[in-house]
Amino acid sequence: MSAQQEGFAEVVVGAVARTTWAWRVELAMLGVVAVMAGATYDALGPPWHVVAVIGVGLPFGSVPVLRRWLVRLLHRSHVRRTWLAAVRRLDIASFQERLPVVSRVREVPAGYRLEARVPPRGCVDDLVRVAERIAADLGARDVRVRRFAEDAGRAEVVVVRRDPLAAPQPLRWPLATAERTSLWQPVPVGVDEDGRTVSMSLPEHNLLLGGEPGAGKSAALSLLTAAAALDPTVKLWLLDGKLVELATWAGCAEHSVGANVADAVDVLRTLQVDMGARYAQLLAQRRRKVGPDDGLPLNVVVCDELAMYLTVGDRKERTEFAEVLRDLVARGRAAGIIVLAATQKPATDIVPSSLRDLFGFRWALRCATRDASDTILGAGWATLGYSAAEIDAGLRGVGYLLHEGGEPTRLRSFWLDDDSLFAVADRAEAVRRQAAEAGE
Numbered sequence: 001m002s003a004q005q006e007g008f009a010e011v012v013v014g015a016v017a018r019t020t021w022a023w024r025v026e027l028a029m030l031g032v033v034a035v036m037a038g039a040t041y042d043a044l045g046p047p048w049h050v051v052a053v054i055g056v057g058l059p060f061g062s063v064p065v066l067r068r069w070l071v072r073l074l075h076r077s078h079v080r081r082t083w084l085a086a087v088r089r090l091d092i093a094s095f096q097e098r099l100p101v102v103s104r105v106r107e108v109p110a111g112y113r114l115e116a117r118v119p120p121r122g123c124v125d126d127l128v129r130v131a132e133r134i135a136a137d138l139g140a141r142d143v144r145v146r147r148f149a150e151d152a153g154r155a156e157v158v159v160v161r162r163d164p165l166a167a168p169q170p171l172r173w174p175l176a177t178a179e180r181t182s183l184w185q186p187v188p189v190g191v192d193e194d195g196r197t198v199s200m201s202l203p204e205h206n207l208l209l210g211g212e213p214g215a216g217k218s219a220a221l222s223l224l225t226a227a228a229a230l231d232p233t234v235k236l237w238l239l240d241g242k243l244v245e246l247a248t249w250a251g252c253a254e255h256s257v258g259a260n261v262a263d264a265v266d267v268l269r270t271l272q273v274d275m276g277a278r279y280a281q282l283l284a285q286r287r288r289k290v291g292p293d294d295g296l297p298l299n300v301v302v303c304d305e306l307a308m309y310l311t312v313g314d315r316k317e318r319t320e321f322a323e324v325l326r327d328l329v330a331r332g333r334a335a336g337i338i339v340l341a342a343t344q345k346p347a348t349d350i351v352p353s354s355l356r357d358l359f360g361f362r363w364a365l366r367c368a369t370r371d372a373s374d375t376i377l378g379a380g381w382a383t384l385g386y387s388a389a390e391i392d393a394g395l396r397g398v399g400y401l402l403h404e405g406g407e408p409t410r411l412r413s414f415w416l417d418d419d420s421l422f423a424v425a426d427r428a429e430a431v432r433r434q435a436a437e438a439g440e
Ligand SMILES: Nc1ncnc2c1ncn2[C@@H]1O[C@H](COP(=O)(O)OP(=O)(O)OP(=O)(O)O)[C@@H](O)[C@H]1O
Pocket: 170, 171, 211, 212, 213, 214, 215, 216, 217, 218, 219, 220, 344, 396, 397, 398, 412, 413, 414, 415
């Protein structure tokens, strides 16, 4: 055989082996049918062998649970095959003509989740780089690739076919009817793409919320403010650049400031003095931070329209505001100070990076650009597929939250309509009055 013939034979054998492997589930089923037909032909003879095969196959067509299982099995096989075919067409150089090994395919509300091992000499980043092209090839909304934290060779791939967060009905906040809360417990803030409740643990954390006008920042902030208000041991400090967003909680607040930078500075200075006293107290008690059982209240600073305090009015006051807030975010954590700030655009010309970078939790609601999304979540996330610029303009309250986990969670926030909001605020005021009377 000539070298050319050998090369040709190799290509043919490779193609047959690849095709057989890709269709293994369907081929295995055909094999089972063929073996059954052969065995029953010998035992029963025609035409009874056909009747026997149909009899065995009938439950898979008529019993819903078996039919669903079969359809899912075939669909998963199809997803695995089409994804691998798309990867093969891209001809990724470092894969050296080998393909990832898909170990698991699972249906998720957004579409399909695959687990794959990249070939030797390849890495998950090779898949990350071509994710957008794979999505285009598959005609999918999106393809997200994430490296397993514990294994650099394994990737989780989500082929996004639909948006599970696009339901028209707003999501009701689970604490809307709670009598009272404890802010030491995680606060439910929304639902992720798998339908799981996403909760945020506030003690020792500060949150920066950003997004374009009308994206749902104030609505998200109102959930956290409500949870803080319902805990009578929490001291609330409200800074509201728009005056109306936080007005509902004024009856629960220690201090409430509107669009006045000088007043805001005064209030934050008061808290700064408190913080100094709190640290002195901790030192005297030989402790390093405030805990849930020591009776020291958490102080929650809620600032809506942060940009207003940093850009409007007297320059000296604005600088002072940025400095005091920066100090509270930087040093307040162990003293039980939690800063929750929302702004449309936290770019450096508005929010100094020395302040912005200190916020540990980031929540990006819909943004106009990938850069804006990265400014909120941190540089690089948009490239990895976590971009709030990709959220549909009509999806209010949908965004990415970067908190406990390693990567941002896509979620839709719960919604408190006006009636529920006022009901919660009334309840919060009542519970605070009772606590004061009981000397809590
Ligand atoms: N989670 C949600 N579920 C349903 N609707 C929502 C949700 N969040 C926000 N909305 C809708 O979007 C509107 C705008 O929300 P919100 O006022 O919170 O936006 P914003 O980002 O604070 O805007 P701005 O920058 O102008 O202050 C709300 O009035 C509400 O109708």
